[in-house]
Amino acid sequence: MLENELDLWYLGILKKVWRGFARAVQQTKEELHKAIAKQFSGLKVSEEDVKRILIRLKYNTEKPSDWTDEQLLNFSHELRHYTKPMIIAANKCDRPEAFENLKKLKNEYPNLLIVPCSADSELSLRLAHNAGLIEYVPGENKFKVLKELSEKQKDALNSIKKNVLEAYGSTGVQEVLNETVFDLLKYIAIFPAGVHKLADSKGNVLPDCFLLPSGSTALDFAFAIHTDLGKNFIKAIDVRTKQAVGKEHKLKHRDGLEIITR
Numbered sequence: 197m198l199e200n201e202l203d204l205w206y207l208g209i210l211k212k213v214w215r216g217f218a219r220a221v222q223q224t225k226e227e228l229h230k231a232i233a234k235q236f237s238g239l240k241v242s243e244e245d246v247k248r249i250l251i252r253l254k255y256n257t258e259k260p261s262d263w264t265d266e267q268l269l270n271f272s273h274e275l276r277h278y279t280k281p282m283i284i285a286a287n288k289c290d291r292p293e294a295f296e297n298l299k300k301l302k303n304e305y306p307n308l309l310i311v312p313c314s315a316d317s318e319l320s321l322r323l324a325h326n327a328g329l330i331e332y333v334p335g336e337n338k339f340k341v342l343k344e345l346s347e348k349q350k351d352a353l354n355s356i357k358k359n360v361l362e363a364y365g366s367t368g369v370q371e372v373l374n375e376t377v378f379d380l381l382k383y384i385a386i387f388p389a390g391v392h393k394l395a396d397s398k399g400n401v402l403p404d405c406f407l408l409p410s411g412s413t414a415l416d417f418a419f420a421i422h423t424d425l426g427k428n429f430i431k432a433i434d435v436r437t438k439q440a441v442g443k444e445h446k447l448k449h450r451d452g453l454e455i456i457t458r
Contacts, residue, residue, distance in 0.1 A: 199277075199282065202276050202280060203269070203272055203273045203276050203277075204272075205276075206236075206272040206273075206275060206276040207268060207269055207272035209235060209236060209239075210232070210235065210268060210271075210272055211268065213235060214268065215261070217231065217235070217260075218260040218261040218263070219261055221260055222258070222259060222260070222261060227257075228246075228250065228257040228260055229243050229246040229247040229250055229257075230243050230246075232246045233245070233246045236275070236279075239279065239280075240279070241275065241279050245275065245278060245279050246275065248278065249271065249274045249275050249278060252274065253267075253270065253271060253274060255267060255271065281380050281381070282308060282309075283308070283309040283310075283311065283372065283375060283376050283380055284301065284305070284308055284309065284310040284311070285311055285313050285368070285372045286298055286301060286310055286311060286312045286313060286368075287313055287314065287315055288314060288316075289312035289313055289314050289360065289363075289364055289368060290314045290316070290317055290355075290356070290359045290360050294312070295363070298310070298312050309375055309379065309380060311368050311371050311372045311375055312364050312368050313367060313368025313369050313371070313372055314356075314360045314367050314368060314369075315367075315369060317356045317360045317361075317367045318334070318367040318368075318369040318370075320352060320353075320356060321339060321353075321356065321367065322334070324339075324349075324353065325339070328342060328343060329341070329342060329343050329345060329349065330342055330353070334367075334369065334370045335366055335369075335370030335371065335374070336366065337361050337362075337365050337366050338357075338361065339353070339357075339361075341353075377407060378449075381409075382409070382410040383407045383408060383409060383410065384407070384408055384409075384410055384412065384447060384448065384449040384450075384451075385405050385406070385407060385449060385450055386405070386406050386407075386408055386412070386417050386420075386447055386450075386451050386452075386453065387404065387405055387406075387435075387450070387451070387452040387453075388404055388406065388417075388421055388452075388453065388454075388455070389435045389452040389453070389454060390435070390454050391433050391435050391438055391454050394435065394452070406420050406421065408420060408447065411446060412446075412447050413443060413444050413445055413446060413447065414429075414431075414432040414441050414442065414443055414444075414445040414447065414453060414455075415429055415443035415444070416447075417432070417447060417453060417455070418432070418443075418455045418457075421455065424457075425455050425457055428457035428458040429443055429455065429456075429457055430456045430457055430458055431443075431456050432445065432453045432454065432455050432456065433453065433454040433456065434451065434452070434453060435452035435453065435454060436451075436452065440456075441453075
């Protein structure tokens with residue numbers, strides 16, 4: 197239902213201007229992918245996104261006015277699916293019937309990312325950690341008891357350990373975030389650092405991290421940190437290799453760079 201609503205949202209944006217829009221494209225010989233990208237610019241749909249879908253569908257881009265309503269809907273679906281991907285956070289995985297329901301979900305929707313999670317368990321573990329009762333790192337499949345616990349606290353933690361951590365490998369909350377950012381959106385993590393100094397004034401090593409789209413360059417990274425760094429960019433230094441790289445240098449996941457400016 198939700199996916200259908202989103203597809204119809206995209207279709208509505210397209211159909212609002214389609215008749216005059218399609219004729220204008222044919223008369224002016226403007227490239228169709230550029231014209232459509234302009235119409236969806238508010239949703240951060242790029243020309244490359246549109247071009248990819250047009251190539252995949254093999255629709256007639258010379259005469260878009262000949263497209264049928266079915267083709268328009270299919271195009272809207274493919275464009276929405278590609279530019280606004282979806283992940284399912286399958287919450288309450290600690291419930292007795294959850295495992296079977298998860299299997300049904302994955303069988304029914306094999307093309308969707310579905311991550312079992314238990315937000316209630318994650319909250320309980322974090323609260324216990326903050327209270328000094330346990331040591332717990334989000335995303336881990338274990339915790340360490342630090343203080344004497346009441347029977348009620350023991351039962352609650354043992355239930356989380358058995359029904360969530362041992363059954364699924366974690367509470368799933370951190371996995372949803374990781375899979376969204378790195379697997380679904382294909383972002384990379386880049387660290388600002390000095391070649392000879394990897395820590396901040398408090399001694400924290402690489403405390404800052406920027407998430408950038410895959411394919412980002414050293415110049416993109418400089419602008420992400422601050423506009424002035426981008427405008428005055430001279431070069432960057434890879435903190436691992438100590439090699440200078442130019443503005444067009446493509447970044448890799450977990451790179452560390454020092455930006456040199458005028």
